Amino acid sequence: MKLHQIGELSLLKEVRKRFSSENSNIIIGIGDDAAVLAPQGEKILVTTDMMNEGVHFDLNFIPPFHLGFKLVSINVSDIMAMGGKSRYLLLDIAMKKDADEEFFWELFRGVSDAINMYGMSLLGGDLCAARNDMVISATVIGTGDRIVRRGGASVGDKIYVTGTLGDSACGFALLQRLTDESREKVRSSELGTESVFLTHNSELITLNWNIAEPLLMRHLMPIARDSAEMAKHATSMIDISDGLFIDLFRICDESNVGAKVYLNKIPISDEMRRTAEIMKLDPFHLAVSGGEDYELLFTMPPDCELQVENCELRLTCIGEIIERDRIVVDENGMEQPMKAEGYQHFGSAR
Amino acid sequence: MKLHQIGELSLLKEVRKRFSSENSNIIIGIGDDAAVLAPQGEKILVTTDMMNEGVHFDLNFIPPFHLGFKLVSINVSDIMAMGGKSRYLLLDIAMKKDADEEFFWELFRGVSDAINMYGMSLLGGDLCAARNDMVISATVIGTGDRIVRRGGASVGDKIYVTGTLGDSACGFALLQRLTDESREKVRSSELGTESVFLTHNSELITLNWNIAEPLLMRHLMPIARDSAEMAKHATSMIDISDGLFIDLFRICDESNVGAKVYLNKIPISDEMRRTAEIMKLDPFHLAVSGGEDYELLFTMPPDCELQVENCELRLTCIGEIIERDRIVVDENGMEQPMKAEGYQHFGSAR
Numbered sequence: 001m002k003l004h005q006i007g008e009l010s011l012l013k014e015v016r017k018r019f020s021s022e023n024s025n026i027i028i029g030i031g032d033d034a035a036v037l038a039p040q041g042e043k044i045l046v047t048t049d050m051m052n053e054g055v056h057f058d059l060n061f062i063p064p065f066h067l068g069f070k071l072v073s074i075n076v077s078d079i080m081a082m083g084g085k086s087r088y089l090l091l092d093i094a095m096k097k098d099a100d101e102e103f104f105w106e107l108f109r110g111v112s113d114a115i116n117m118y119g120m121s122l123l124g125g126d127l128c129a130a131r132n133d134m135v136i137s138a139t140v141i142g143t144g145d146r147i148v149r150r151g152g153a154s155v156g157d158k159i160y161v162t163g164t165l166g167d168s169a170c171g172f173a174l175l176q177r178l179t180d181e182s183r184e185k186v187r188s189s190e191l192g193t194e195s196v197f198l199t200h201n202s203e204l205i206t207l208n209w210n211i212a213e214p215l216l217m218r219h220l221m222p223i224a225r226d227s228a229e230m231a232k233h234a235t236s237m238i239d240i241s242d243g244l245f246i247d248l249f250r251i252c253d254e255s256n257v258g259a260k261v262y263l264n265k266i267p268i269s270d271e272m273r274r275t276a277e278i279m280k281l282d283p284f285h286l287a288v289s290g291g292e293d294y295e296l297l298f299t300m301p302p303d304c305e306l307q308v309e310n311c312e313l314r315l316t317c318i319g320e321i322i323e324r325d326r327i328v329v330d331e332n333g334m335e336q337p338m339k340a341e342g343y344q345h346f347g348s349a350r
Numbered sequence: 351m352k353l354h355q356i357g358e359l360s361l362l363k364e365v366r367k368r369f370s371s372e373n374s375n376i377i378i379g380i381g382d383d384a385a386v387l388a389p390q391g392e393k394i395l396v397t398t399d400m401m402n403e404g405v406h407f408d409l410n411f412i413p414p415f416h417l418g419f420k421l422v423s424i425n426v427s428d429i430m431a432m433g434g435k436s437r438y439l440l441l442d443i444a445m446k447k448d449a450d451e452e453f454f455w456e457l458f459r460g461v462s463d464a465i466n467m468y469g470m471s472l473l474g475g476d477l478c479a480a481r482n483d484m485v486i487s488a489t490v491i492g493t494g495d496r497i498v499r500r501g502g503a504s505v506g507d508k509i510y511v512t513g514t515l516g517d518s519a520c521g522f523a524l525l526q527r528l529t530d531e532s533r534e535k536v537r538s539s540e541l542g543t544e545s546v547f548l549t550h551n552s553e554l555i556t557l558n559w560n561i562a563e564p565l566l567m568r569h570l571m572p573i574a575r576d577s578a579e580m581a582k583h584a585t586s587m588i589d590i591s592d593g594l595f596i597d598l599f600r601i602c603d604e605s606n607v608g609a610k611v612y613l614n615k616i617p618i619s620d621e622m623r624r625t626a627e628i629m630k631l632d633p634f635h636l637a638v639s640g641g642e643d644y645e646l647l648f649t650m651p652p653d654c655e656l657q658v659e660n661c662e663l664r665l666t667c668i669g670e671i672i673e674r675d676r677i678v679v680d681e682n683g684m685e686q687p688m689k690a691e692g693y694q695h696f697g698s699a700r
Contacts, residue, residue: 033432048441050485052481092398150382
């Protein structure tokens with residue numbers, strides 16, 4: 001059924017039924033003019049991020065389930081980057097009247113899976129028609145105690161990242177090069193242990209699913225990294241959304257410091273290295289400026305290293321905070337100026 | 351200058367400079383991954399509403415200044431409808447790369463005027479490119495003590511509305527019928543004491559600016575009604591966004607009661623009555639189902655009447671809560687079933 005055959009009110013009623021949650025801190029949830037919370041004395045964190053069709057996502061590539069999941073994750077990632085815990089979600093959705101009801105509920109299933117995974121509740125939102133492109137926007141409210149800002153890095157601090165970098169950008173590049181048939185299988189989640197096929201310079205290349213999957217999934221439905229352990233010791237933290245270097249520049253700007261990063265220390269997954277090679281892309285370029293990693297980038301005094309050893313995430317020291325300059329040490333040990341490459345909306349060079 | 355010549359980061363830097371606010375409850379404002387607040391023990395209210403080009407607004411009709419102001423107001427109105435006080439704003443803006451910088455800052459000037467008027471601070475947001483239509487979305491966080499829900503109305507309560515109804519819908523109808531020249535003058539705020547011209551059935555009609563202005567302004571930049579006085583006594587409250595009857599139905603649904611409304615008690619401004627007559631529109635239809643009034647609709651026990659007498663807003667009792675039925679008493683004293691007419695996204699009859 002199409003959304004215009006159902007109507008906003010019936011959809012909202014159903015959303016309210018599916019998402020009503022038992023939580024002692026929620027005085028009023030979905031269904032009134034505003035939601036009402038009883039704060040428990042902790043600090044309150046708030047962030048918002050929107051995703052626009054044709055800019056942030058292409059519905060030919062990303063299935064609605066993954067899109068809903070990703071919208072929650074990218075907002076949760078911002079709360080994590082402050083050392084907070086995500087608690088509540090507000091959701092704005094604008095989509096065409098002739099959109100399928102199935103598409104709508106798949107999107108909500110993605111949102112639902114994500115908020116359950118992160119231990120959050122849906123508090124409310126707005127559902128309305130769009131004339132053309134679909135737009136989704138989320139606000140996440142979290143709580144926290146020790147807040148980690150971007151501006152606390154000091155000279156001598158070590159620079160760390162979680163996970164591996166460039167997987168998402170490589171996954172996106174792969175998604176664009178898949179054959180129509182393989183892409184359709186990814187979209188419909190029909191793939192299991194099969195291979196996917198991509199074309200490069202009119203050549204058909206086979207790639208094992210176990211190599212392609214982590215890259216595609218990191219792009220399609222990233223999981224925000226839990227910062228609980230790092231937040232105890234980090235002096236500064238940010239999540240890598242626009243690219244390692246551009247986000248490291250933000251820490252340097254706010255902290256009034258410089259940074260030295262060793263290219264050969266940057267964690268790159270085997271899957272990414274191999275797939276980038278097949279597509280003739282530079283894995284380092286993907287890792288430092290690909291963006292949408294949603295890994296955490298943080299700084300820590302050198303003597304804290306042992307204390308985060310029991311963190312379940314892979315943590316890699318990629319360099320250190322220095323006084324002023326922003327330097328990359330390349331594979332040959334040569335120092336180069338670091339360039340803040342990454343994604344910027346409205347695409348200016350300034 | 352166009353936005354793509356400036357770039358997201360420069361725009362954000364400027365927004366941050368203009369909107370950085372001194373407020374002891376804001377621990378971290380604009381410019382980090384998330385904003386951080388220190389709650390002062392009050393309940394926290396949250397609401398979100400989005401506005402889409404081609405659905406909620408037409409840039410041929412509404413100037414960017416008014417659009418920015420209105421976005422804040424419609425969200426503040428939701429907080430007011432709960433008896434809360436609006437404190438913080440988060441703003442999501444998606445617009446085309448080739449949009450003018452002037453348009454952008456006019457939008458922000460409207461946002462800025464509104465948050466100053468309501469005593470709020472800008473906490474953060476997201477700024478990004480849109481492929482086609484512009485989309486703006488706001489989340490408002492407020493605080494409150496005595497929260498007024500939709501579901502508290504009891505049999506015998508009187509039904510009240512603030513202000514006059516239908517002005518916004520009438521103003522919108524007028525805006526659509528203005529001559530190009532008059533509309534351009536409204537857009538560019540060049541009008542003072544002049545008249546505006548509209549066409550009806552190919553006939554050119556002159557309308558005094560002092561009649562047209564309150565209707566146009568109620569549509570273009572509504573001011574949310576302060577609920578502080580009513581919140582002390584109201585048993586239920588909602589803001590009229592979709593139309594009097596549809597929003598009264600919401601109170602009835604949540605409160606498990608009926609309602610009787612007297613058509614001749616519904617407050618209609620002289621300006622609206624006169625302008626509707628010129629356009630051959632039914633003023634009562636505009637008043638009960640026009641929508642976008644952003645007036646408050648609330649219920650109160652009969653013995654509270656005297657206590658809100660010193661409220662600065664015009665308050666009108668339009669009927670009373672009854673057991674089950676939803677009835678309109680028409681101009682001739684005849685009882686008719688009330689119909690929940692009003693705007694619904696995805697436009698279904700269900």
